[in-house]
Amino acid sequence: MDATTAQHTIWPEVELIRNEFPILQQTVNGRPLVYLDNGATTQKPVSVIRTMQEYYTTYNSNVHRGVHTLSQKATAAYEAARHQLAAFIGAHHQEVVFTKGTTDAINLVAAGFRKDILQEGDEVIISAMEHHSNIVPWQLACEEKKAVLKVIPISDQGELDMDAFASMLNPRVKIVSVAWVSNTLGTVNPVREIISLAHRQGIPVMLDAAQAAAHIPIRVHELDVDFLALSGHKLFGPTGIGILYGKESWLQKLPPYQGGGDMIKHVTFEKTTYNEPPLKFEAGTPAICEAIGLGAAVAWVTEVGIHKIQAYEHQLTEYAVAQLRTVPGLRFIGEAKHRSGAISFLVGNHHPSDVGILLDQQGIAVRTGHHCTQPLCDRFGIPGTVRASLAVYNTTDDIDRLVEGVQKAVTLLG
Ligand code: PMP
Numbered sequence: 001m002d003a004t005t006a007q008h009t010i011w012p013e014v015e016l017i018r019n020e021f022p023i024l025q026q027t028v029n030g031r032p033l034v035y036l037d038n039g040a041t042t043q044k045p046v047s048v049i050r051t052m053q054e055y056y057t058t059y060n061s062n063v064h065r066g067v068h069t070l071s072q073k074a075t076a077a078y079e080a081a082r083h084q085l086a087a088f089i090g091a092h093h094q095e096v097v098f099t100k101g102t103t104d105a106i107n108l109v110a111a112g113f114r115k116d117i118l119q120e121g122d123e124v125i126i127s128a129m130e131h132h133s134n135i136v137p138w139q140l141a142c143e144e145k146k147a148v149l150k151v152i153p154i155s156d157q158g159e160l161d162m163d164a165f166a167s168m169l170n171p172r173v174k175i176v177s178v179a180w181v182s183n184t185l186g187t188v189n190p191v192r193e194i195i196s197l198a199h200r201q202g203i204p205v206m207l208d209a210a211q212a213a214a215h216i217p218i219r220v221h222e223l224d225v226d227f228l229a230l231s232g233h234k235l236f237g238p239t240g241i242g243i244l245y246g247k248e249s250w251l252q253k254l255p256p257y258q259g260g261g262d263m264i265k266h267v268t269f270e271k272t273t274y275n276e277p278p279l280k281f282e283a284g285t286p287a288i289c290e291a292i293g294l295g296a297a298v299a300w301v302t303e304v305g306i307h308k309i310q311a312y313e314h315q316l317t318e319y320a321v322a323q324l325r326t327v328p329g330l331r332f333i334g335e336a337k338h339r340s341g342a343i344s345f346l347v348g349n350h351h352p353s354d355v356g357i358l359l360d361q362q363g364i365a366v367r368t369g370h371h372c373t374q375p376l377c378d379r380f381g382i383p384g385t386v387r388a389s390l391a392v393y394n395t396t397d398d399i400d401r402l403v404e405g406v407q408k409a410v411t412l413l414g
Contacts (some may be wrong), residue, residue: 010319010396011312017304018393020045031363034398034405039183039342039389040367041233042214044297048237051296055289063288064262064279078288081295082278085243088298089228090219095251097244097278098291102210103133105229105244106177108281109206110137112254113175118145123173127152127160127189128379129182132372134208138177152178154379158185158334162193169201176203177227181211184371184385185334186317186342188216195225204250210234214391215313215340217306220245232290236391237297241290244281251277258283309392316390317341320399327406333385341390344371347406350413352386358409359386364402 018024021043026033035043055077061070063078079093086093099105118124124138128151135149142149150173152165160178169176176198181188195205204226209218213230220228227250232241246254256263256274260283265273274280301309320343324330329348347355356368369384370377377384388402 010315011308014312014393014395018395020047020300021393022046022049024393028363028365029361031401034364034401036388036390036394036398036402037365037367038214038391038394039211039234039371039387041239042236042391043393044236044238044293045300047300048293048296052238052289052293055292060289062285074288077292077295078286081291084295084298088218088302089230089243089245090221091245092248094276094278095220095245095248097246097251097281098286099229099242099244099281100240100287101231101233101242102131102208102229103231105227105242106134106206106208107137108244108257109175109177109227109229109246109254110141111257114141114144115255116253117174118142118147120146121172122147123150123168123170124148125150125152125165125168125173125176125178127178128154129158129160129185129187129373129376130177130179131183131208131210132374134177134179135375147174148172151375154187157336158182158187159336160187160189160194162190162197165194166197169197169203171201173198173201173203175206175226177206177208179208179211181209181215181340181342182334182373182376183211183342183389184344184373184376184387185336186339186344186389187334187336188212188338188340190338191223191225195223199224211340211342214301214309216310226250232294232297235294235297236300237294238287238290241287241294243294246277248277251280254281256283257281260284262286304392312392313341313390316394316396316399317343319396320388320390320402323399323403324406327403327410329410330406333380333382341394342387343389344385344387346382346385347410350410352384354413355386355406355409358412359402359405362401362405362408364405366402 059073061074063075206227209230228245233239263283333344352368
């Protein structure tokens, strides 16, 4: 479809979708809100809000240990949410660990590798476009074990150098951990190729799917990925919840992350035996309401249709890139061939935060700064970017407002 096609012919259903998000129906600084900060967090549909309200209003209770009715209901809903998440990513429910989010999930895996797998001289491969949460946990593990953190370089367009990656693989590499989608560049990485190259040498792969989950269909078994992390709040769900997918064999092999209630089979002062995964990794009272809310979020996405979402966002991204390109002095940071709707740019010599503040004054929410990817910004020699990141409820009208807003900001900044 022509990138300049009007919104109503791109996807009429978007207006119905928008109606399900109460927060979008407001004005900010006197203008109808244009929310383009979905890479940071997405808004929540009424079905998620109601599900969470119903939990606290009618069956709030602790899970797994109670014999009473409310506790059984809470346990059933919590475990049903695990099944929903498993179905959403094409996994078995035993392979889905509830975590606080992507950061927590990566830390869980990195802590396990740090304790039981990494040895001096081993290597861990990440990429130059990683979020800090997929850098620092590995850095800490490597520092402690005197292992080496290796970084896949990227091109000026923001694409992984796959030849370099292939040549970095060797028997010392114990894991490859990379983003499926870059939160700063919008690059969609060739994850199938990454997994197949690594597996050829028996190396496991972890995918950071924080920026993929709300935009791209995920089938972990088909991908044959070993670990995958995502955050509920970037997937129309609440904060404080996410998941780690781990192949069953890996979850058996990894040591517990934290000790406490629920993760044990039997405790004596001499020796503790652990519960089976996934509970082995869920010490303490979990984020029950949030897990149930995340279940409702993936039910919502499934009802809309992740393939439809992907197709619509693809068109909207093309439209946004084409329209932004008309702004004099605007340059994109990240122009990968396969890209998502996280669109980073700079205008002239203006500081990203100045542009962001002036957009906010017009009711347009974008993110500015390094987006927790400082090494990536250093790679491009920039302090940060202005990032507009799309979700399924955004429209071509939102993009038109953004373009107008950037033009106005540039005029004001002189
Ligand atoms: N990885 C990527 C690519 C992200 O965009 C983010 C969030 N900005 C994270 C990891 C961390 O997610 P969370 O803060 O929800 O743990």
